[in-house]
Amino acid sequence: MAIARLFIANRGEIALRVARAAQALNIETVLGVSEADRDSAAARLVDRTIVLGPGPAARSYLDAKLVVQAAKATGCDALHPGYGFLSERAMFAQLCEDHGIIFVGPQPDIIDALGDKLRAREMASAAGVPLVPGSGEIGSAADARRIADEIGYPVLLKAAAGGGGRGMVIANNGEEVEAGYGRASAEALAAFNDGTLFMERFVPEARHVEVQLIGDGQGKVVHFGERDCSVQRRYQKLIEEAPSVAMPDSLRAALHKAAVDLAASVDYRNAGTVEFLYDVMRQEVYFIEVNARIQVEHPVSEMVSGVDLVQQQLRVAGGQGLSMAQDDVVLSGHAIECRINAEDAARGFTPVPGTITRWAPPEGEGIRLDSHMSSGAAIPPFYDSMVGKLIVHGKDRAEAVSRLTDALDDFTVEGVPTTIDLHRQIVRHPDFIANAFHTRWLEQVMLAEPAIAAE
Amino acid sequence: MSAADRTAELEQLIAEFEKSGLRELHVVRDGVEIYLSNDAGSIGLSTGASAAPAPSSPVSPAAAGTVPPSPAADSLPAAETWPEGAEIVRAPYLGTFYRAPKPGSPAYVEVGSAVTAESELCLVEVMKLFTTVRACSDGIVHAILSADGALVEADQPLFVIVKG
Numbered sequence: 001m002a003i004a005r006l007f008i009a010n011r012g013e014i015a016l017r018v019a020r021a022a023q024a025l026n027i028e029t030v031l032g033v034s035e036a037d038r039d040s041a042a043a044r045l046v047d048r049t050i051v052l053g054p055g056p057a058a059r060s061y062l063d064a065k066l067v068v069q070a071a072k073a074t075g076c077d078a079l080h081p082g083y084g085f086l087s088e089r090a091m092f093a094q095l096c097e098d099h100g101i102i103f104v105g106p107q108p109d110i111i112d113a114l115g116d117k118l119r120a121r122e123m124a125s126a127a128g129v130p131l132v133p134g135s136g137e138i139g140s141a142a143d144a145r146r147i148a149d150e151i152g153y154p155v156l157l158k159a160a161a162g163g164g165g166r167g168m169v170i171a172n173n174g175e176e177v178e179a180g181y182g183r184a185s186a187e188a189l190a191a192f193n194d195g196t197l198f199m200e201r202f203v204p205e206a207r208h209v210e211v212q213l214i215g216d217g218q219g220k221v222v223h224f225g226e227r228d229c230s231v232q233r234r235y236q237k238l239i240e241e242a243p244s245v246a247m248p249d250s251l252r253a254a255l256h257k258a259a260v261d262l263a264a265s266v267d268y269r270n271a272g273t274v275e276f277l278y279d280v281m282r283q284e285v286y287f288i289e290v291n292a293r294i295q296v297e298h299p300v301s302e303m304v305s306g307v308d309l310v311q312q313q314l315r316v317a318g319g320q321g322l323s324m325a326q327d328d329v330v331l332s333g334h335a336i337e338c339r340i341n342a343e344d345a346a347r348g349f350t351p352v353p354g355t356i357t358r359w360a361p362p363e364g365e366g367i368r369l370d371s372h373m374s375s376g377a378a379i380p381p382f383y384d385s386m387v388g389k390l391i392v393h394g395k396d397r398a399e400a401v402s403r404l405t406d407a408l409d410d411f412t413v414e415g416v417p418t419t420i421d422l423h424r425q426i427v428r429h430p431d432f433i434a435n436a437f438h439t440r441w442l443e444q445v446m447l448a449e450p451a452i453a454a455e
Numbered sequence: 456m457s458a459a460d461r462t463a464e465l466e467q468l469i470a471e472f473e474k475s476g477l478r479e480l481h482v483v484r485d486g487v488e489i490y491l492s493n494d495a496g497s498i499g500l501s502t503g504a505s506a507a508p509a510p511s512s513p514v515s516p517a518a519a520g521t522v523p524p525s526p527a528a529d530s531l532p533a534a535e536t537w538p539e540g541a542e543i544v545r546a547p548y549l550g551t552f553y554r555a556p557k558p559g560s561p562a563y564v565e566v567g568s569a570v571t572a573e574s575e576l577c578l579v580e581v582m583k584l585f586t587t588v589r590a591c592s593d594g595i596v597h598a599i600l601s602a603d604g605a606l607v608e609a610d611q612p613l614f615v616i617v618k619g
Contacts, residue, residue, distance in 0.1 A: 056604075350547075350548055350581070350584065351581050351582035351584050352581075353581065381551070381581050382582070383583070384583050385582045385583075385584075
């Protein structure tokens with residue numbers, strides 16, 4: 001049954017993006033908004049808007065029962081959660097199903113399983129997907145040294161109950177492992193009341209590479225190549241590109257197969273992304289996690305494949321299946337996306353809400369802009385700071401970088417500070433141009449350079 | 456403090472508030488809670504923080520998008536409103552003021568709490584960025600100037616700390 005009326009349970013650029021995809025498929029659209037977003041670009045585009053509640057997300061976009069009630073009250077037969085908010089909550093997907101509303105996403109039990117890192121790791125292992133070499137629980141400093149010798153240095157000692165970097169020690173040799181064991185265990189005990197440690201290989205120069213795919217829920221999975229998202233700050237992606245030109249073709253094929261095998265093994269339904277760490281020095285990839293939703297950076301895969309991934313999401317959710325097989329997907333050229341955030345780089349990248357007084361984006365061949373902004377648009381203080389995504393496409397990476405450089409120079413935003421200036425510096429940096437960076441490059445190298453740090 | 460002194464202090468506080476240009480003032484002190492507002496649509500805090508108006512007040516797009524100018528230091532109630540040596544702790548930026556680390560948890564501090572310079576007083580959140588605000592001086596929390604969950608402006612006074 002194809003979807004007739006879709007409830008869009010999100011805001012900003014992704015709400016606009018979903019509404020356009022739905023309208024292209026002749027699906028009616030209803031948007032649930034907070035009071036802060038009732039005059040947003042998405043609200044103007046959709047067929048009907050319903051106000052969920054006040055600005056704070058906890059009282060509008062994150063109130064699962066309220067959102068489902070709104071979808072039901074407006075006669076929607078399906079709900080698209082976008083990304084963030086409730087998009088990966090199994091409980092929310094179940095609530096939709098319980099009320100007879102198609103959830104445009106994976107089955108609730110699959111969301112649950114993939115959201116648990118240990119279970120996801122087990123599923124990946126069962127599907128033959130490579131995992132970062134590591135250990136189970138470690139009993140003593142001597143054991144730690146023996147295991148580290150087997151894994152190979154450097155290694156990372158991690159608290160089993162940990163998070164946020166606490167109880168974590170990087171060791172480059174046996175002596176450092178033995179010395180670090182007691183320290184990490186004591187820190188873990190103090191922080192988590194549990195001193196249990198385990199170990200993983202530490203990858204000092206890693207690239208973040210992820211495979212975009214869509215599954216139909218019946219075992220058919222098609223991938224749309226990989227993206228490289230290594231330009232990050234505090235684990236937040238700033239630039240994403242497709243393909244990953246750092247990767248040899250033989251490894252690329254293995255990466256795609258691993259991602260598809262994992263998704264197929266669980267009859268995955270929806271757009272999804274399998275994330276990997278690429279160890280450049282060893283030329284190996286390791287599974288990290290699965291994102292069971294459409295992602296912010298999906299446009300770069302759309303630019304190189306020519307496939308509208310959100311339309312495919314809606315087709316799959318409506319039971320119409322994928323409109324293509326793997327052989328139909330032809331990847332061509334190179335695409336790069338910059339996330340434009342309303343942040344003040346000079347004040348530690350503090351987000352700045354306010355009003356856009358001038359919004360003059362670039363236009364031209366190979367340029368796409370996904371944004372809900374315009375001159376006079378308000379940026380409320382309640383949500384994240386992303387105000388748009390600039391995406392370019394070229395015949396190869398060099399042309400894409402050149403096009404992006406020009407496009408960023410032509411992009412004028414006034415009223416609030418944005419990260420456009422930072423992007424202008426990144427795309428001109430010799431390391432970026434030479435594709436010689438890793439996940440910690442932006443913070444450790446570029447932002448640490450005196451000329452950048454002074455700004 | 457006698458009833459007459461308390462009345463005189465209250466009158467002085469109201470007079471200073473009217474001169475200050477502040478939109479709202481919330482003071483909890485010596486068991487007395489005072490909420491002053493220049494906003495006709497505002498709801499008083501008669502039953503404590505749970506009745507705070509700001510979290511439940513819809514913020515219109517215009518209000519959210521047009522950030523009013525921050526109150527300047529000279530718009531504060533006059534220093535003599537507070538005991539000698541009082542330190543004012545201000546919001547680092549426009550955002551939502553949270554008195555507890557997470558919903559349902561006890562507040563970081565109450566009026567009368569002893570604090571050191573490193574003590575955490577509150578969180579201010581803007582666009583998913585949470586910043587811990589610290590006391591920055593040793594003393595006693597003399598007044599809490601905003602309601603939990605309220606939208607505060609950059610540099611808005613949040614706490615009065617008095618050296619104990």
